[in-house]
Amino acid sequence: MKQLTFEIKTNEQIAKNVYRMQLSGDTTGIIPGQFVNIRVEGQFLRRPISVCNVEQPLNNTTQPLNHATPLLTIIYKVVGVGTEAMSRLPIGTQLDVLTVLGNGYDLSKSGDKPLLVGGGVGVPPMYMLARQLREMGKAVRVILGFNTKEEVFYEEEFRALGCDVTVTTVDGSHGTKGFVTNALDGKQSYYYTCGPLPMIKALIQAAGTNGEVSMEERMGCGFGACMGCTIQTTQGPKRVCKEGPVFPAEILQL
Amino acid sequence: MNDKLQISLSGITLANPIIPASGTYGFGDEFAELYDINCLGGISFKGTTREARYGNPLPRIAECGNYGMINAVGLQNPGVEHVIAHELPRLKSHYNGCIVANVSGFSVQDYVETCALLDKEPIDILEVNISCPNVHNGGMAFGTSPEAAAEVTAAVKAVTTKPVYMKLSPNVTDIVAIAKACEAAGADGLCLINTVLGMRIDIRRRRPVIANRYGGYSGAGIFPLALRMVNQVARATSLPIIGCGGVSNAEDVIEMMMAGATAVEIGAANLTNPMVAKEIIDRLPTLMDELKIEKLTDIIGIVNHE
Ligand SMILES: Cc1cc2nc3c(=O)[nH]c(=O)nc-3n(C[C@H](O)[C@H](O)[C@H](O)COP(=O)(O)OP(=O)(O)OC[C@H]3O[C@@H](n4cnc5c(N)ncnc54)[C@H](O)[C@@H]3O)c2cc1C
Ligand SMILES: Cc1cc2nc3c(=O)[nH]c(=O)nc-3n(C[C@H](O)[C@H](O)[C@H](O)COP(=O)(O)O)c2cc1C
Ligand code: FES
Numbered sequence: 001m002k003q004l005t006f007e008i009k010t011n012e013q014i015a016k017n018v019y020r021m022q023l024s025g026d027t028t029g030i031i032p033g034q035f036v037n038i039r040v041e042g043q044f045l046r047r048p049i050s051v052c053n054v055e056q057p058l059n060n061t062t063q064p065l066n067h068a069t070p071l072l073t074i075i076y077k078v079v080g081v082g083t084e085a086m087s088r089l090p091i092g093t094q095l096d097v098l099t100v101l102g103n104g105y106d107l108s109k110s111g112d113k114p115l116l117v118g119g120g121v122g123v124p125p126m127y128m129l130a131r132q133l134r135e136m137g138k139a140v141r142v143i144l145g146f147n148t149k150e151e152v153f154y155e156e157e158f159r160a161l162g163c164d165v166t167v168t169t170v171d172g173s174h175g176t177k178g179f180v181t182n183a184l185d186g187k188q189s190y191y192y193t194c195g196p197l198p199m200i201k202a203l204i205q206a207a208g209t210n211g212e213v214s215m216e217e218r219m220g221c222g223f224g225a226c227m228g229c230t231i232q233t234t235q236g237p238k239r240v241c242k243e244g245p246v247f248p249a250e251i252l253q254l
Numbered sequence: 255m256n257d258k259l260q261i262s263l264s265g266i267t268l269a270n271p272i273i274p275a276s277g278t279y280g281f282g283d284e285f286a287e288l289y290d291i292n293c294l295g296g297i298s299f300k301g302t303t304r305e306a307r308y309g310n311p312l313p314r315i316a317e318c319g320n321y322g323m324i325n326a327v328g329l330q331n332p333g334v335e336h337v338i339a340h341e342l343p344r345l346k347s348h349y350n351g352c353i354v355a356n357v358s359g360f361s362v363q364d365y366v367e368t369c370a371l372l373d374k375e376p377i378d379i380l381e382v383n384i385s386c387p388n389v390h391n392g393g394m395a396f397g398t399s400p401e402a403a404a405e406v407t408a409a410v411k412a413v414t415t416k417p418v419y420m421k422l423s424p425n426v427t428d429i430v431a432i433a434k435a436c437e438a439a440g441a442d443g444l445c446l447i448n449t450v451l452g453m454r455i456d457i458r459r460r461r462p463v464i465a466n467r468y469g470g471y472s473g474a475g476i477f478p479l480a481l482r483m484v485n486q487v488a489r490a491t492s493l494p495i496i497g498c499g500g501v502s503n504a505e506d507v508i509e510m511m512m513a514g515a516t517a518v519e520i521g522a523a524n525l526t527n528p529m530v531a532k533e534i535i536d537r538l539p540t541l542m543d544e545l546k547i548e549k550l551t552d553i554i555g556i557v558n559h560e
Binding site: 001002003039042043044045046081082098217218219220221223224225226227228229230231232237242 | 277278279280283284285287288300308309312313314315316317318319320321322323325327330331463473474522524525526527528529
């Protein structure tokens with residue numbers, strides 16, 4: 001864990017009630033599937049949000065930086081007072097952020113044909129994961145699930161990474177009609193997922209437990225101190241913020 | 255080290271009065287990633303029970319705006335034997351200040367067994383949390399009746415030579431009566447307050463936010479209540495008091511001590527600003543200069559002197 005100050009560089013709406021914020025600051029140490037915990041003025045507890053991307057040279061690569069300081073991207077949906085307040089923060093605002101939180105996805109398990117499944121605001125953490133898997137030369141398939149067309153975001157961004165992308169909408173207004181499970185082909189070597197609980201349950205039922213899942217719980221601290229977020233697993237109690245948020249599907253008791 | 259900050263609890267010298275409160279600091283591991291926790295006067299570790307406990311169903315946490323939070327963790331801990339075998343040696347290996355062992359139980363026997371086991375361990379103070387429900391008495395918390403509070407105090411005192419501090423619940427009509435009962439039963443000190451029973455409702459889903467319906471409210475919003483109770487108890491007993499409840503900055507620490515606290519615990523504030531305990535310790539000397547306080551021991555209970 002690190003406590004750092006980040007500065008808001010962009011904060012814009014990208015879909016219905018969904019915003020993307022880019023922050024400049026020290027992003028070292030962050031791996032896909034980790035999250036940050038953001039202090040929001042007027043709120044006691046911080047707000048946990050997944051890391052969607054960090055722009056900085058990766059290990060062993062010399063990809064050029066297009067910003068003087070690294071950028072951290074988060075994507076969040078306005079659902080209550082905290083995220084509503086975040087959506088109104090102007091460019092230049094300094095944010096108090098706890099970063100490098102949680103365990104992150106295990107990329108070594110991916111196999112050659114990993115499948116990434118994101119539902120709603122479970123999509124953001126899939127982006128950095130997809131990017132790194134592509135950089136490892138994997139054939140990445142991505143299924144993005146939304147309710148309706150106006151909620152869809154990042155379809156093109158995933159395509160630009162060279163992923164095979166399928167979008168599903170429940171009402172059929174965009175992409176394949178139905179749920180993410182309607183787009184499964186069973187050919188993945190392993191899967192990674194993040195999204196609402198009903199989606200995760202359906203996915204595990206359809207695709208088995210050869211994959212890993214990012215979980216969400218209400219958090220007191222976000223860094224392991226309060227036991228506010230502990231779930232039961234087949235391997236005993238685990239803190240979502242510390243031993244998680246990513247868990248092997250086989251140990252979850254949903 | 256700054257002698258002006260030193261205080262002592264039952265003969266144990268603390269470098270300063272700042273102690274992270276039980277349940278908000280784990281065993282210090284997470285905070286040690288951010289700063290050297292040896293700056294702390296003491297550490298009160300997570301509430302420990304005889305057997306391992308998973309705790310309450312989720313959600314266990316509710317937001318309360320600027321003022322604080324509600325928790326219903328339900329004493330999740332690995333059990334006293336695990337704590338003695340793993341967590342305590344780890345804490346001891348990288349922390350050399352005062353270790354406050356926070357103990358909970360659901361029967362007098364639970365408290366006795368847990369405290370007897372900890373008595374042989376390298377801990378400095380036993381902090382006995384009596385906000386827990388007594389399963390043998392219809393679930394009424396030990397800390398809500400003077401008789402039950404005294405019974406736990408006497409039973410624990412009988413099995414340990416460590417200083418015993420009883421941690422009082424604010425959810426009572428007369429905290430002074432409970433404090434006096436603990437004093438009469440042999441307590442070496444008191445810690446107050448624990449969380450205040452509270453509730454939040456999710457107005458969109460039309461149901462309580464906390465799965466357990468109610469939970470303990472803590473954070474800045476309870477500071478005036480905690481301060482008042484510390485002051486009442488300080489005026490009515492002669493025991494050393496660890497003041498706790500809503501403390502968020504160095505000014506609050508001074509206020510708590512002026513009300514009658516010898517040491518001060520910081521709870522929920524650690525969760526939102528993990529640096530807060532260190533920031534307070536660093537700020538105290540300057541604030542003392544501003545307030546013309548030579549040493550902290552000079553101000554303990556100063557508002558109670560006629
Ligand atoms: C590890 C993790 C990663 C997350 N990543 C993202 C993300 O990338 N994008 C995104 O839009 N959302 C994400 N969330 C959910 C996000 O934290 C909540 O939507 C947000 O905290 C709601 O705050 P609010 O003040 O607007 O809502 P309110 O309902 O007013 O919040 C009240 C309290 O409940 C908590 N809370 C409310 N909903 C949730 C929830 N779904 N999960 C956890 N706590 C909640 C809040 O943090 C706050 O403490 C993530 C949650 C977790 C635990
Ligand atoms: C998440 C959480 C867990 C807690 N767990 C314990 C515990 O195990 N034992 C205990 O005596 N008090 C426990 N408390 C109470 C605190 O130690 C403290 O008495 C209370 O929160 C008031 O102080 P504060 O307002 O500074 O938080 C807990 C508080 C919180 C917020
Ligand atoms: S939120 Fe505090 S331990 Fe996970």
